[in-house]
Amino acid sequence: MRSVRLAAAMRSARSHGGMRRAAPARRPIAPRAALLFSAALLLAGAARAHEIGAGRVEVFLARDGGFRVDLQIDPDLTLQRLELAAGEALTPGLADAPLRTALLARRDALRATATLTSGDVPLATSFDYVPVPPAANGRREVVVRLEGRLPAGKPDLQLSWSLPASRYALVVHREGDTGDLETDWVEPGEPGPPLRRASAPPSRLAVARQYLALGFTHILPRGLDHVLFVLGIFFFATRLKPVLAQVTAFTLAHSITLGLSIYGIFSLPSSIVEPLIALSIVYVAVENVLHPQLTPWRVAVVFCFGLLHGLGFAGALSSLGLPRSEFLTALVTFNLGVEGGQLAVIALAFLAVGSWARREVWYRSRVVVPASLAIAAVGLYWTVQRTF
Amino acid sequence: MRLARLLSTLALAMMSSAVGLPAFAHDFWIEPSTYRPEPLQRVTLRHRVGTHFLGDPVPRDEDLLVRFVSLSRNGELRVPGVHGMDPAGIAQAPESGTLVVAYESRGSVAELTPDKMARYAEDEGVASQLPAGWQGKPLLRDRFSRSVKSLLVVHGGGSAGFDRIAGLPFELVPLADPAALAAGGALPVRLLWQGKPMPGIQVAALSRLDPSQPLVARTDADGRVTFTLPRTGEWLIKAVKILPVTAGDGADFASVWTSLTFVAGEP
Numbered sequence: 001m002r003s004v005r006l007a008a009a010m011r012s013a014r015s016h017g018g019m020r021r022a023a024p025a026r027r028p029i030a031p032r033a034a035l036l037f038s039a040a041l042l043l044a045g046a047a048r049a050h051e052i053g054a055g056r057v058e059v060f061l062a063r064d065g066g067f068r069v070d071l072q073i074d075p076d077l078t079l080q081r082l083e084l085a086a087g088e089a090l091t092p093g094l095a096d097a098p099l100r101t102a103l104l105a106r107r108d109a110l111r112a113t114a115t116l117t118s119g120d121v122p123l124a125t126s127f128d129y130v131p132v133p134p135a136a137n138g139r140r141e142v143v144v145r146l147e148g149r150l151p152a153g154k155p156d157l158q159l160s161w162s163l164p165a166s167r168y169a170l171v172v173h174r175e176g177d178t179g180d181l182e183t184d185w186v187e188p189g190e191p192g193p194p195l196r197r198a199s200a201p202p203s204r205l206a207v208a209r210q211y212l213a214l215g216f217t218h219i220l221p222r223g224l225d226h227v228l229f230v231l232g233i234f235f236f237a238t239r240l241k242p243v244l245a246q247v248t249a250f251t252l253a254h255s256i257t258l259g260l261s262i263y264g265i266f267s268l269p270s271s272i273v274e275p276l277i278a279l280s281i282v283y284v285a286v287e288n289v290l291h292p293q294l295t296p297w298r299v300a301v302v303f304c305f306g307l308l309h310g311l312g313f314a315g316a317l318s319s320l321g322l323p324r325s326e327f328l329t330a331l332v333t334f335n336l337g338v339e340g341g342q343l344a345v346i347a348l349a350f351l352a353v354g355s356w357a358r359r360e361v362w363y364r365s366r367v368v369v370p371a372s373l374a375i376a377a378v379g380l381y382w383t384v385q386r387t388f
Numbered sequence: 389m390r391l392a393r394l395l396s397t398l399a400l401a402m403m404s405s406a407v408g409l410p411a412f413a414h415d416f417w418i419e420p421s422t423y424r425p426e427p428l429q430r431v432t433l434r435h436r437v438g439t440h441f442l443g444d445p446v447p448r449d450e451d452l453l454v455r456f457v458s459l460s461r462n463g464e465l466r467v468p469g470v471h472g473m474d475p476a477g478i479a480q481a482p483e484s485g486t487l488v489v490a491y492e493s494r495g496s497v498a499e500l501t502p503d504k505m506a507r508y509a510e511d512e513g514v515a516s517q518l519p520a521g522w523q524g525k526p527l528l529r530d531r532f533s534r535s536v537k538s539l540l541v542v543h544g545g546g547s548a549g550f551d552r553i554a555g556l557p558f559e560l561v562p563l564a565d566p567a568a569l570a571a572g573g574a575l576p577v578r579l580l581w582q583g584k585p586m587p588g589i590q591v592a593a594l595s596r597l598d599p600s601q602p603l604v605a606r607t608d609a610d611g612r613v614t615f616t617l618p619r620t621g622e623w624l625i626k627a628v629k630i631l632p633v634t635a636g637d638g639a640d641f642a643s644v645w646t647s648l649t650f651v652a653g654e655p
Binding site: 052053054055074077080081084087089090092139164165166 | 414437438439440442443444445446447449474596597598599600
């Protein structure tokens with residue numbers, strides 16, 4: 001097998017099969033239609049056997065073992081290749097309808113150009129002929145659609161397609177996959193890579209665990225801005241009640257906007273949210289220095305800032321992706337993970353400083369004020385950085 | 389069950405090989421949107437790779453491209469195009485005469501098993517050119533490059549310049565005007581290597597309408613070969629030359645593939 005695998009967005013290039021080495025970086029290209037071609041060149045290297053053609057196969061793998069293979073073909077060229085193989089005279093330039101008739105009359109031969117196996121077992125498929133609107137360059141295209149089901153216990157699908165004369169793109173879509181699209185470049189007539197079937201949907205418990213961890217790690221250690229905001233709340237008072245009042249307001253607020261944003265009801269662009277989050281850090285830290293008394297105003301301000309932080313959490317959660325099957329579970333557990341992270345920050349700060357120093361007379365002058373000023377300085381820096 | 393599986397696998401393999409054609413020794417040629425453009429007409433140029441004059445479109449690859457030009461009475465012009473796109477380029481026909489489009493590529497390496505190599509050698513008639521002892525190697529690496537051209541004759545403007553030499557490393561040059569040929573007419577062609585006549589090379593001519601019956605001949609001492617074309621229409625003439633490589637080149641041998649596409653008759 002000689003094939004090359006790459007992420008469609010070229011973010012995580014992975015070699016596969018017979019690729020011997022990566023080629024040096026190649027010049028970028030403007031047209032989107034040529035992105036895959038350029039990506040193939042990026043990875044194909046000097047060991048490619050043939051020029052890379054315009055052929056393409058799209059494979060769709062469902063969780064229940066179903067699969068669909070779309071062979072994109074040039075109908076004129078395909079008909080002539082089939083005629084040549086059958087020892088018939090070549091038919092040039094038919095109109096769409098007679099071309100379809102001629103190809104369907106050779107459906108067995110056309111079907112036989114693609115060998116689909118799982119393990120060593122050949123797979124039976126349905127056959128469908130799907131016309132496609134003409135390409136921008138005027139080339140006629142048709143999809144030959146093969147659909148079937150992987151046998152129970154067989155994890156992989158493997159395609160060998162002998163119709164093209166040049167290396168073709170094999171693009172793989174898996175149900176439920178939210179990561180990079182997988183693309184392989186396969187030599188005609190050679191087996192492509194074994195394509196792993198789509199995995200079963202994760203259980204509710206697995207989703208809960210995963211998103212709980214994601215929510216926690218979004219605060220500790222990844223969310224330094226949220227950590228500084230929570231520390232700002234922590235340094236506000238030495239007693240538990242004011243801290244709890246603020247944390248509760250903050251939690252309530254960010255839960256509201258996280259949910260609203262994830263459900264698409266309300267959101268703001270990150271270009272607005274991120275600088276405001278940084279500014280919120282400055283505010284709570286400066287207020288710790290200037291006005292360290294718990295008032296309803298302070299709780300209201302923290303609540304408002306919590307609304308902003310919730311929009312920030314929503315942005316992070318959206319980029320992680322939410323499983324459709326367990327959307328609410330993921331949302332709730334991510335939020336719980338965030339709470340856990342915040343409480344962990346407060347607990348660590350309490351153990352590090354508060355537990356032994358908060359009753360000392362110098363606690364405010366030597367700990368609260370310098371720490372709050374440092375937090376404010378960092379927040380100010382982020383505000384400027386995120387604004388300009 | 390095992391027997392059924394074996395039989396079905398064998399059947400699929402046989403059908404695939406019947407349709408798929410050899411997965412090696414692929415020809416490469418230029419296919420213009422028309423071989424008979426009007427004066428000053430813009431013509432798109434496709435690169436094609438395949439066998440039997442039935443080729444997959446190949447997008448333009450700037451990193452393989454050494455030279456892609458059009459030559460006419462107006463001189464030599466670079467063929468513009470976009471990397472990764474098919475058609476590979478666009479050229480403008482002159483006011484009259486023949487527009488020669490020429491493309492030269494860098495080498496790419498293909499890996500061939502001995503059985504594929506043997507079929508390649510037989511199909512292209514290059515067995516005598518291969519390095520000694522190639523049969524004993526489990527895998528052969530061929531650094532192949534392209535050196536191809538196409539003749540476009542401006543409609544109603546004569547075909548002067550049909551024998552223009554493009555200066556490709558390996559080049560087929562018609563010695564008679566293909567546009568003036570009738571069915572059954574003789575077309576002498578000279579094969580040049582680095583600008584000099586190349587003797588002893590197999591040359592094949594394929595008609596678009598019957599590519600399964602190629603005309604095959606070997607160049608004489610003057611690099612000439614003459615084909616009697618049974619029909620007019622679109623033709624592909626092609627040849628392969630094997631070259632030695634230096635140690636450390638990463639290949640066992642190099643090959644240069646030349647082709648010439650044109651329409652015979654229909655002046």
